[in-house]
Amino acid sequence: MTYSISIELATEKKTKPDVSKISFGSSFTDHMFILDYDGDRGWHSPRIVPYQPITLDPAAKVFHYGQTIFEGLKAYRTEDGRLLLFRPDQNLKRLNRSNERMSIPDIDEELALEALKQLVLVDQDWVPSAEGTSLYIRPFVIATEPLLGVAPSQQYKFMIILSPVGSYYAEGIHPVRIHVESRYVRAVAGGVGEAKTAGNYAAGLKAQEKATEEGYSQVLWLDGVHRKYIEEVGSMNVFFKLGDKIVTPELNGSILAGITRASVIQMLESWGVEVVQRRISIEELFEAHDRGELIEAFGTGTAAVISPVGELNWQGRKIVIGGGQTGELSSRLYNELTGIQRGERPDPFGWVVELKGAEA
Numbered sequence: 001m002t003y004s005i006s007i008e009l010a011t012e013k014k015t016k017p018d019v020s021k022i023s024f025g026s027s028f029t030d031h032m033f034i035l036d037y038d039g040d041r042g043w044h045s046p047r048i049v050p051y052q053p054i055t056l057d058p059a060a061k062v063f064h065y066g067q068t069i070f071e072g073l074k075a076y077r078t079e080d081g082r083l084l085l086f087r088p089d090q091n092l093k094r095l096n097r098s099n100e101r102m103s104i105p106d107i108d109e110e111l112a113l114e115a116l117k118q119l120v121l122v123d124q125d126w127v128p129s130a131e132g133t134s135l136y137i138r139p140f141v142i143a144t145e146p147l148l149g150v151a152p153s154q155q156y157k158f159m160i161i162l163s164p165v166g167s168y169y170a171e172g173i174h175p176v177r178i179h180v181e182s183r184y185v186r187a188v189a190g191g192v193g194e195a196k197t198a199g200n201y202a203a204g205l206k207a208q209e210k211a212t213e214e215g216y217s218q219v220l221w222l223d224g225v226h227r228k229y230i231e232e233v234g235s236m237n238v239f240f241k242l243g244d245k246i247v248t249p250e251l252n253g254s255i256l257a258g259i260t261r262a263s264v265i266q267m268l269e270s271w272g273v274e275v276v277q278r279r280i281s282i283e284e285l286f287e288a289h290d291r292g293e294l295i296e297a298f299g300t301g302t303a304a305v306i307s308p309v310g311e312l313n314w315q316g317r318k319i320v321i322g323g324g325q326t327g328e329l330s331s332r333l334y335n336e337l338t339g340i341q342r343g344e345r346p347d348p349f350g351w352v353v354e355l356k357g358a359e360a
């Protein structure tokens with residue numbers, strides 16, 4: 001099925017920034033995609049328009065009850081000028097899983113993919129090509145009905161915006177210092193932790209602020225019931241190399257099912273490395289460190305790809321992992337994954353989707 005997406009081109013083009021000098025997600029391209037929903041017509045009027053502010057009624061439900069979800073993925077420019085997307089189908093499946101959890105109507109994944117591709121093509125001269133850079137794609141849905149009753153909105157907007165980005169951390173891939181958060185929690189099973197919804201990120205800000213004040217980059221989240229089992233690190237999934245096995249918390253309903261997480265598991269298994277998805281407590285991790293068995297730790301996410309953990313502080317106890325250096329496995333995963341994403345290495349998993357119509 002082909003979808004008819006109307007396109008209104010911008011009459012003025014913005015000046016493109018030097019992505020190595022700007023912070024993550026601070027610059028936006030010339031165009032955006034919009035799709036509207038209302039109870040009578042369903043999703044309608046798909047359109048690409050010049051990037052612009054939107055006007056909403058102050059009573060729009062998103063402002064009051066947080067009915068909103070988002071996704072994040074990237075487009076890469078290869079050395080020979082082709083444009084590649086990394087597993088966009090997975091992001092769109094998750095978009096609908098998040099929609100379902102937040103009582104937002106399903107979006108046709110084929111239409112969303114087509115919209116995303118067309119938008120990137122319209123703004124293709126914004127896809128940077130330098131090592132470590134990409135075009136970050138942010139699809140999101142907001143509830144727009146102006147009504148204060150607590151019930152699912154009857155009106156929504158699905159939008160896609162694009163932002164040229166460099167490395168998530170200004171320093172590139174390097175081990176980060178992590179504060180293990182014992183007071184605040186990010187999510188609980190049965191809540192919305194496994195949905196990519198704004199409230200999960202707002203819930204994390206307080207602990208993040210505290211960690212930053214104490215000189216840490218991110219927090220390690222523990223479960224909301226026992227304050228014991230490891231969940232995520234910052235806004236990423238987390239992996240540990242314990243002896244010769246890799247352990248990552250199992251998806252328990254409060255952890256986001258990361259696409260980088262799934263890709264890392266598949267990649268490690270293809271290398272013959274055993275990956276165990278199970279509950280892992282913070283005590284177990286510190287004990288493994290004391291026995292010399294905690295070899296590496298790293299976070300996985302679209303934004304940072306692989307983020308090695310060099311130090312953990314749990315209630316004043318500090319441990320340094322891998323001498324505070326990027327571990328061998330973290331480096332190998334980073335190089336292999338970014339190599340596939342950038343079209344520099346073979347893609348045995350069929351993860352990469354080439355955008356037809358790119359002008360080299």
Ligand code: COI
Nearest residue numbers: 072235236301302303304
């Ligand atoms: C990611 O790691 O891709 C994230 O979800 C972070 C994003 C909220 C900036």
